[in-house]
Every structure is written in C-alpha cells, then in structure tokens.
Amino acid sequence: MAINDNRKETVRAKPAEKFNFFHDERVRSVFYQILTALAVGWVAWFLISNTSDNLEKRGLSFGLGFLDVVAPFDPDFKLISFAVGEDTYSRIFLIGILNTLYVSFLAIVGTTFLGFFVGIMRLSKNWLIANVSLAYVEIIRNIPLLIQIIFWYSVIYAVLPRIKQSLDLSLGAELVLLNIRGLYVPWPIAGGLLWMTFVALAIAAIAACIYRKWAQKRQDNTGQNIPTFLPIVAMIIILPGLVFLMTGSPLTWDIPKIDGFNFTGGASLPRAFIALLAALIIYHSAYLAEAVRAGVLSVNKGQTEAALASGLRQNQVLRMVVIPQAMPAIVPPMISLWMNVVKNSSLATAIGYADLVAVYMQTSLNTAGHAVEIVGMTMGFYMVVSLTISFLLNIYNKRVQLVER
Amino acid sequence: MEYVRTKDTPTRKPPLNESSLLGWLKINLFDTLFSSVLTILVLIAIFFAVKSLWIWGISDGVWIAETRRECFKINIDGACWAGVIAWLDNIFYGRYPREELWRINLGGLLLILWMLPLWLPRVRGKIFVGLSVVALYPFLAGYLFSGGEKGIFMQVMITAAIVGLAVNVANAVTGYFNRGSLSSFILRKIGKSDAPEKQQRNILLAILLIAFVAVFVWQMGWVVENVTWTKWGGLFLTFVIAGIGIASALPGGIILALGRRSKLPVVSVLSTAFIELFRSVPLITVLFMATTMFPLFVPEGFVLNKLVQVIIAVCLFNACYIAEIVRAGLQAIPKGQYEGAHTIGLGYWGAMGLIIMPQALKHMIPNIVGSFIGLLKDTTLVSIIGLFDILNILRAISKDTPWIGLHKEPLVFGAILFFIICFAMSKYSRHLEAKLATGHKN
Incomplete structure (x- = not known):
C-alpha cells in the first residue's frame, strides 16, 4: 500500500510541461537580449545624432577628404621622405605608423633580450645576483613608465656633451657619434646588385632548414648526433658573403660628419627616440623577467632531476627538458607584453618623438580638425596591430597544444 | 670467495652548515669560481652606485636655498632638493587655495576613518563598510573638495554620507570593544533585545530617521567656498582620478565580465566588443578621444569639463581590464561549484553573488590589485592632455623662474x-592573498 502511495505521489509531483509566457527561459532570454540591444542602440543613436548635430552647427563635415589636404608641418623624425607644402595628411599618417612600428620593434627586441637576462638572473643560485635582479624588477615596475621616459629624456640632456664634443662610440673612427641631439650612425646605401646577396641569404636559410630536418631525422633513426649549430651558421654567413663579394660589394656607407652646428650624412636617432627606447626596454623587461621566472619555475622539479639522472649534462637539461616545457608558459605573456610595448610607445607624445599619436592624433588633429575620423583611424591602427598579435598568439597556442598531446 | 672489508671507507666531510655565516656565504655567494667572480663584480658595482647616489642625493645635496643658483653656489655636484621642498605644497595639492587645504586633509582623514573598520578585528558588517564607502563617500568628498552651493540632491546625499560615516564609526567602536554590532548594542541599551524582530527593526529605523533629519538640518547651514576643478592638482588630483577609477572599475568590470560570459548572444557579443575595443588601444588615445570627441557626443549647451571627461575615460578603460581579470577568475572556478549552487536552489544571481563571485574575486586579488597599481601609475598620463596632476607639477618646477632647469630632482622625488x-599596495595584496587563502596548496 505504502509503496503504491509513494508512486502515485511521484507521478503527481512531476509537473506538466506547461508553457508559461513570463516564466519561460527562452522568452526571457529573447526579451533581455532585445532590451539590451535597444538600450545600446539608443545610446549609439543618441551619440551619433548629437555628433552629427554638433558637426553641422560648427560647420564641419564628416569624411576622409582631409587626407588629401597638404599638411602644413614637418614631422621631426621620419623614415620616409616628406616634402613640406606638397605632401598630404595621408603621408603624415603613414610616417606616424612607421615611426611607431620602428620604435616598437626595436623596443620589443631589446625587451626580449634584457627580460630573459634579468629573469634568468632572478633564478640564479647566487643570492646576491638573484636579489639584485629582484630589486631591479620591483623598482622598475613600481614607477610609472611616463616618469621613467621623462627622466631618461632629461638625464640624456644633462649628461650628454654638445655637438662639438660628441662622444665617439666607435673608438676614434668617428663613425658612431653620440651627443645632446641624439645618436648618429652610418647609413647603408644599397648598390645595384645587392638583391643578389639577399637571394643568396634566402637560399642559405632554406638550405639550413633542410639540413636541420635531415640531421634530426638521422638522429631519430640512427641515434647519431650530428652537429647542426656551426654548419648552419657557416652556411648562412658564407654563401651570402661570397655572393656579396662576387657582385663587387654593392654597399656603401653614408657617414655622419659635423658640419658647423649640425650633422650631414648618416642616419640619426633623436634624443627623444633614445630616451623612449631605453625607457620602454627597461620598463617592460622587468615584466618579462617575472614571466620568464614564473615559466621556468612552473616546470616540475622532478623533470630536471629525472633528466639529470638519465645522464644529460646540465646545459642539455636546460636546452632539452626545461626550456621546451617552460616556453608554453612564457610565450603567451611575452606576446601580450609585446602588445603592451606597441601601446606604450604612444607615450612618445610626452617627449615629442613623432609617433602616430603625437604626429597624427595631436598635431594633425590640431591643424586639420576632423576629430572623429582621426581618432577612429588611430585607434583602428592599434586595433589592427592588436588583432594581428593575438592571432599569432592563437596560432602559437594551437601548435603548442598539438606538440604536447 | 668472500670479500671482507678490513678498512673503513674514508669518512666524508660534514656538509657545510647553512645556518653558520660562513656556510651561508659559501653556499649562496661563493659556490663556484664563476659565482664568486660575479659576486665580487656585483658588489663593486653596487658599492659605486650607492656611493655616487649617496654623494649626489644626501651628502652633497642642498636642502635649504632660495634659488637654483644658490644651490649651485653651495654645492654644484649635489642634488638641489630645496626646489622640491619649496614646491612641496604644490606637489601635493596643486593650485588649491592655501587657506582651504584643510578640506583636502579632512577628506583624506574621513576616508581613512571610514575604511579603518575594515582592518579592525571583531568588527561586524565589513561588507557594509566597503559598500558605503564606495557609494556614499564620493558625495561627501566631492562637496568638500569642490564646495559651492548645494542642490537638494547633493544635500540628501551629503546627509546620507555623514550618517553612514557615523554609523560606521559607532559600529566599529562597539564591535572593537566586544559589544557586538551597533544595532544589537542599541537594542540592549534600551532593553528591547528580546522584542519581536519587526519592532526592533522599526526602532532602529526610527533612530536612523531622527539622525538623518538632525544631520540634514545641521548641514543646511554648512557651506564651503567654491573651488573650481582647474585649481585641483598635484598628488591630490592623481588620487581623485585614480580613486574614482578604482571604485568604479570593479563593479563595471564585474558587469562586463558577466556580460561576456553570458549565454545571451547579444549581451555577450556587445560586451566582448566593448572590452576588446578598449583593451586593444593605448590609454592615451582614449584620453584624446575623451577630450576631442566627448564634446561632440553631448547635446549642445551641455558642457562636460575636462576633468569629468578624463575620469569617464579612465573608468571605461579600467573597467575593461578588470573585466578580463574577473573573467579569468570565473573561468578558474570548477564547474561543480556552479552545479552545486544550482542544486541547492540558487538562481543565476544568487549563485553568482554568494558562491561564484566571492571565490573568483579572492583568486584574483593579486591581479586586481596589480591592475589598480597600473591604474595609479597610468593616471600620470593625464598630464599629457594638460591636467595638472603630480607629474605635470613636477615638470612645471623646471619652468619656475627661481628653479629654472631643475629637471632631475623633482622626477626622482616623484619616482620615490x-x-x-605602489610597493606598499602590492605587498599588502600579497599579505591579503595569504590571509584569505583557504585552498589546498601543497
């Protein structure tokens, strides 16, 4: 009897599938989404209508036509030529992008080297060295980047000599000169047949890849360890070098010379550029050092011990066991740090290096107006860079996962 | 064929005792030849660096002088700290009227007083402390700092803030001296601690209402002089911007993070787009956008001052960064926690508020504080668009006639x-993390 009663109750307790309009999950979900879309749409409409009203009232137009207008100023630093009074805002945009990418690229290379160096120092068994790099990391990370940039900028001004007393970094050869204006270096001028050297370099690189694959396969099959490092270096240096000499050394150097109060010839890196580069490298290397340290520490200690027990030497343990396992933990933060370098290079505008923000978002915006378009284009550039970098990161993550499993 | 060992194997030397000084030195500094050489080289480098810094900053530094020229006369090689000292008020308060400085100091003190219960043991209702400081303190401080005529809304909010502060302090006092929470203490004093719950609530509400009315009447006669935002500056302005940014970034970030993880496609796509937009561009471009495009966004006749523009930009920017941190925290919560929360009958908001979010936030404390430190550091960027925050004041010293050309010392002071x-903040976050840790770490 009791059992029967129980069964009856369970049957009764099961609710009938009744469609209740106000309590149905799907209805609610659609309702909330429509509500959100309406709210966001209303805000967007409000902003856009206000903007167009305001533009109209101020007699401004919207459009990219201003890009064809001649820009009335000359950027301080440029990698491509710029003729004042002839070239347009579109060229200014290009110059800004190139300057940003230039300083970011050098800063990324420098950051990566210095960051790995400091990070490995941080793991040193030597107490003093580990703590010196800890102090470096803590001090650098807790001081705003902008203060550091301005600090280096003014220190360079206070420390470096005037033009006549330029420091000669090439030990008397007067090739690399450093003074209050910046760094002056010889600049290569390509001759007619230089392209052949590049072709040779490409061929050498491909050959080196093939050689490495072959050596790997051979080792897998026979266990014989074939040296790869030296042959590859030799290949990459000797083949292009031979071609370079055979085509008659088609490369000359434009050497900087003091000419009155100024320099002629060569390439120059202005003071602002050097200060910005130094500050970016120092600042971000502290963050990278932490990422490197965390990555290496994330490798289980047993891995090292097992590798040592199986007879590998200390440097082999690092190269074959620790680093391959640490890299998947180091690379993602490192790549997002690279992205930060690109973004933070925009602080150049505080010391007057002509990066994209300074030259386009500040000077061009002041002379040409068109705030909406200029802000949009500048942000668009950074978004493209960011999307590219995160795309690369995703590819890397996928590859690492495949290797792992 | 048995082998019997007749001689003992030679005894090995005992391992170096790491607790003795010599043993420690040997192991940690002079382990190998290479390590010893490095140690000595680094020691020499540290010695010279510290020595030259000491000479420049302390022993040759000039502390009392009228002008930079005088500094040079006293000691040309040393730092001219006199310039920094002469500008100290400006560095901290900007161009705020000197006779009104007590308002800033009072505002700071009230904030400390308000937050203090968070660190006291035995005090109940710490969540109320945190919420009230975020929701009410800005009104009180805002009026203290800017002054002028109060609208009716401001009057109500200021009253609420003062009452909130008073309740907080009283609650902290009763809690700290082992008298329980403020409400139970009052009820006990008037002998109603056994009364039904409804009656207790009514009594407390009545007391609160009386306090509210009394404070409201009192504050009507309390007016401070108007100080426009253009006179705000220095470290004070930096703290105002960073403070508002921090207080609003966390709720904004949580909302955005929940939006991004939402199952509703429209909500999640919009949140994702918003977050990614702000995260992929540098802060300085957002600030430029705020100062050049916000005036176009608002209807004509409605003027947003530059400070408000900047604060909005900073809040939006940081909310997106916090959102990603919160999202990472949410992802780290095991699925069982969600399922468990739903099993005991909690809905979406109940599960989030009571089970998931507290764990996620606790996990992410170091990252969140790290982000706040980043925000404080990034606040210096407002100097580029012309607000007189601490960095701009520090740079202005070198343009002041008596101290012309004094670049390095102010920057070093600001850096210190x-x-x-920032260092104190990061250390505290690590302490907090260790204190709140309940997980099973091995």
Missing part, C-alpha cells in the same frame, strides 16, 4: 613617491 605607494 610612486614607488612607496
């Missing part, structure tokens, strides 16, 4: 100041 603040 930021280092102390």
Whole structure:
C-alpha cells in the first residue's frame, strides 16, 4: 500500500510541461537580449545624432577628404621622405605608423633580450645576483613608465656633451657619434646588385632548414648526433658573403660628419627616440623577467632531476627538458607584453618623438580638425596591430597544444 | 670467495652548515669560481652606485636655498632638493587655495576613518563598510573638495554620507570593544533585545530617521567656498582620478565580465566588443578621444569639463581590464561549484553573488590589485592632455623662474613617491592573498 502511495505521489509531483509566457527561459532570454540591444542602440543613436548635430552647427563635415589636404608641418623624425607644402595628411599618417612600428620593434627586441637576462638572473643560485635582479624588477615596475621616459629624456640632456664634443662610440673612427641631439650612425646605401646577396641569404636559410630536418631525422633513426649549430651558421654567413663579394660589394656607407652646428650624412636617432627606447626596454623587461621566472619555475622539479639522472649534462637539461616545457608558459605573456610595448610607445607624445599619436592624433588633429575620423583611424591602427598579435598568439597556442598531446 | 672489508671507507666531510655565516656565504655567494667572480663584480658595482647616489642625493645635496643658483653656489655636484621642498605644497595639492587645504586633509582623514573598520578585528558588517564607502563617500568628498552651493540632491546625499560615516564609526567602536554590532548594542541599551524582530527593526529605523533629519538640518547651514576643478592638482588630483577609477572599475568590470560570459548572444557579443575595443588601444588615445570627441557626443549647451571627461575615460578603460581579470577568475572556478549552487536552489544571481563571485574575486586579488597599481601609475598620463596632476607639477618646477632647469630632482622625488605607494599596495595584496587563502596548496 505504502509503496503504491509513494508512486502515485511521484507521478503527481512531476509537473506538466506547461508553457508559461513570463516564466519561460527562452522568452526571457529573447526579451533581455532585445532590451539590451535597444538600450545600446539608443545610446549609439543618441551619440551619433548629437555628433552629427554638433558637426553641422560648427560647420564641419564628416569624411576622409582631409587626407588629401597638404599638411602644413614637418614631422621631426621620419623614415620616409616628406616634402613640406606638397605632401598630404595621408603621408603624415603613414610616417606616424612607421615611426611607431620602428620604435616598437626595436623596443620589443631589446625587451626580449634584457627580460630573459634579468629573469634568468632572478633564478640564479647566487643570492646576491638573484636579489639584485629582484630589486631591479620591483623598482622598475613600481614607477610609472611616463616618469621613467621623462627622466631618461632629461638625464640624456644633462649628461650628454654638445655637438662639438660628441662622444665617439666607435673608438676614434668617428663613425658612431653620440651627443645632446641624439645618436648618429652610418647609413647603408644599397648598390645595384645587392638583391643578389639577399637571394643568396634566402637560399642559405632554406638550405639550413633542410639540413636541420635531415640531421634530426638521422638522429631519430640512427641515434647519431650530428652537429647542426656551426654548419648552419657557416652556411648562412658564407654563401651570402661570397655572393656579396662576387657582385663587387654593392654597399656603401653614408657617414655622419659635423658640419658647423649640425650633422650631414648618416642616419640619426633623436634624443627623444633614445630616451623612449631605453625607457620602454627597461620598463617592460622587468615584466618579462617575472614571466620568464614564473615559466621556468612552473616546470616540475622532478623533470630536471629525472633528466639529470638519465645522464644529460646540465646545459642539455636546460636546452632539452626545461626550456621546451617552460616556453608554453612564457610565450603567451611575452606576446601580450609585446602588445603592451606597441601601446606604450604612444607615450612618445610626452617627449615629442613623432609617433602616430603625437604626429597624427595631436598635431594633425590640431591643424586639420576632423576629430572623429582621426581618432577612429588611430585607434583602428592599434586595433589592427592588436588583432594581428593575438592571432599569432592563437596560432602559437594551437601548435603548442598539438606538440604536447 | 668472500670479500671482507678490513678498512673503513674514508669518512666524508660534514656538509657545510647553512645556518653558520660562513656556510651561508659559501653556499649562496661563493659556490663556484664563476659565482664568486660575479659576486665580487656585483658588489663593486653596487658599492659605486650607492656611493655616487649617496654623494649626489644626501651628502652633497642642498636642502635649504632660495634659488637654483644658490644651490649651485653651495654645492654644484649635489642634488638641489630645496626646489622640491619649496614646491612641496604644490606637489601635493596643486593650485588649491592655501587657506582651504584643510578640506583636502579632512577628506583624506574621513576616508581613512571610514575604511579603518575594515582592518579592525571583531568588527561586524565589513561588507557594509566597503559598500558605503564606495557609494556614499564620493558625495561627501566631492562637496568638500569642490564646495559651492548645494542642490537638494547633493544635500540628501551629503546627509546620507555623514550618517553612514557615523554609523560606521559607532559600529566599529562597539564591535572593537566586544559589544557586538551597533544595532544589537542599541537594542540592549534600551532593553528591547528580546522584542519581536519587526519592532526592533522599526526602532532602529526610527533612530536612523531622527539622525538623518538632525544631520540634514545641521548641514543646511554648512557651506564651503567654491573651488573650481582647474585649481585641483598635484598628488591630490592623481588620487581623485585614480580613486574614482578604482571604485568604479570593479563593479563595471564585474558587469562586463558577466556580460561576456553570458549565454545571451547579444549581451555577450556587445560586451566582448566593448572590452576588446578598449583593451586593444593605448590609454592615451582614449584620453584624446575623451577630450576631442566627448564634446561632440553631448547635446549642445551641455558642457562636460575636462576633468569629468578624463575620469569617464579612465573608468571605461579600467573597467575593461578588470573585466578580463574577473573573467579569468570565473573561468578558474570548477564547474561543480556552479552545479552545486544550482542544486541547492540558487538562481543565476544568487549563485553568482554568494558562491561564484566571492571565490573568483579572492583568486584574483593579486591581479586586481596589480591592475589598480597600473591604474595609479597610468593616471600620470593625464598630464599629457594638460591636467595638472603630480607629474605635470613636477615638470612645471623646471619652468619656475627661481628653479629654472631643475629637471632631475623633482622626477626622482616623484619616482620615490610612486614607488612607496605602489610597493606598499602590492605587498599588502600579497599579505591579503595569504590571509584569505583557504585552498589546498601543497
């Protein structure tokens, strides 16, 4: 009897599938989404209508036509030529992008080297060295980047000599000169047949890849360890070098010379550029050092011990066991740090290096107006860079996962 | 064929005792030849660096002088700290009227007083402390700092803030001296601690209402002089911007993070787009956008001052960064926690508020504080668009006639100041993390 009663109750307790309009999950979900879309749409409409009203009232137009207008100023630093009074805002945009990418690229290379160096120092068994790099990391990370940039900028001004007393970094050869204006270096001028050297370099690189694959396969099959490092270096240096000499050394150097109060010839890196580069490298290397340290520490200690027990030497343990396992933990933060370098290079505008923000978002915006378009284009550039970098990161993550499993 | 060992194997030397000084030195500094050489080289480098810094900053530094020229006369090689000292008020308060400085100091003190219960043991209702400081303190401080005529809304909010502060302090006092929470203490004093719950609530509400009315009447006669935002500056302005940014970034970030993880496609796509937009561009471009495009966004006749524009930009920017941190925290919560929360009958908001979010936030404390430190450091960027925050004041010293050309010392001072603040914050976050840790770490 009791059992029967129980069964009856369970049957009764099961609710009938009744469609209740106000309590149905799907209805609610659609309702909330429509509500959100309406709210966001209303805000967007409000902003856009206000903007167009305001533009109209101020007699401004919207459009990219201003890009064809001649820009009335000359950027301080440029990698491509710029003729004042002839070239347009579109060229200014290009110059800004190139300057940003230039300083970011050098800063990324420098950051990566210095960051790995400091990070490995941080793991040193030597107490003093580990703590010196800890102090470096803590001090650098807790001081705003902008203060550091301005600090280096003014220190360079206070420390470096005037033009006549330029420091000669090439030990008397007067090739690399450093003074209050910046760094002056010889600049290569390509001759007619230089392209052949590049072709040779490409061929050498491909050959080196093939050689490495072959050596790997051979080792897998026979266990014989074939040296790869030296042959590859030799290949990459000797083949292009031979071609370079055979085509008659088609490369000359434009050497900087003091000419009155100024320099002629060569390439120059202005003071602002050097200060910005130094500050970016120092600042971000502290963050990278932490990422490197965390990555290496994330490798289980047993891995090292097992590798040592199986007879590998200390440097082999690092190269074959620790680093391959640490890299998947180091690379993602490192790549997002690279992205930060690109973004933070925009602080150049505080010391007057002509990066994209300074030259386009500040000077061009002041002379040409068109705030909406200029802000949009500048942000668009950074978004493209960011999307590219995160795309690369995703590819890397996928590859690492495949290797792992 | 048995082998019997007749001689003992030679005894090995005992391992170096790491607790003795010599043993420690041997192991940690002079382990190998290479390590010894490095140690000595680094020691020499540290010695010279510290020595030259000491000479420049302390032993040859000039502390009392009228002008930079005088500094040079006293000692040309040393740092001219006199310039920094002469500008100290400006560095901290900007161009705020000197006779009104007590308002800033009072505002700071009230904030400390308000937050203090968070660190006291035995005090109940710490969540109320945190919420009230975020929701009410800005009104009180905002009026203290800017002054002028109060609208009716401001009057109500200021009253609420003062009452909130008073309740907080009283609650902290009763809690700290082992008298329980403020409400139970009052009920006990008037002998109603056994009364039904409804009656207790009514009594407390009545007391609160009386306090509210009394404070409201009192504050009507309380007016402070108007100080426009253009006179705000220095470290004070930096703290105002960073403070509002921090207070609003966390709720904004949580909302955005929940939006991004939402199952509703429209909500999640919009949140994702918003977050990614702000995260992929540098802060300085957002600030430029705020100052050049916000005036176009608002209807004509409605003027947003530059400070408000900047604060909105900073809040939006940081909310997106916090959102990603919160999202990472949410992802780290095991699925069982969600399922468990739903099993005991909690809905979406109940599960989030009571089970998931507390764990996620606790996991992410170091990252969140790290982000706040980043925000404080990034606040210096407002100097580029012309607000007189601490960095701009520090740079202005070199343009002041008596101290013309004094670049390095103010920057070093600012760097030290930021280092102390940020370092303390990061150390505290680590302490907090260790204190709140309940997980099973091995």
